[in-house]
Amino acid sequence: MVHLIRFDYIQNTRAAIGIIAVLAVIWRSVYSNLQPIDDWLTYDFLRFERQSHLGQRSIFWCMMSPKFCCSWRA
Numbered sequence: 001m002v003h004l005i006r007f008d009y010i011q012n013t014r015a016a017i018g019i020i021a022v023l024a025v026i027w028r029s030v031y032s033n034l035q036p037i038d039d040w041l042t043y044d045f046l047r048f049e050r051q052s053h054l055g056q057r058s059i060f061w062c063m064m065s066p067k068f069c070c071s072w073r074a
Contacts, residue, residue, distance in 0.1 A: 038062035
């Protein structure tokens with residue numbers, strides 16, 4: 001009897017799709033809360049002043065880094 005469908009392939013594909021779905025939900029939740037995370041990281045954790053050039057540049061790079069990572073193509 002010839003098996004046209006490999007069940008181990010289907011299970012691996014389902015696992016991969018599940019992992020991708022979970023990672024997409026995590027990415028979406030982090031990305032939608034990026035401003036509060038960046039504010040905490042820059043002003044509370046690193047202790048940069050809000051009006052300083054370094055503080056403003058840090059916020060800029062924290063906000064733009066995920067966009068650069070998503071738009072970069074090999």
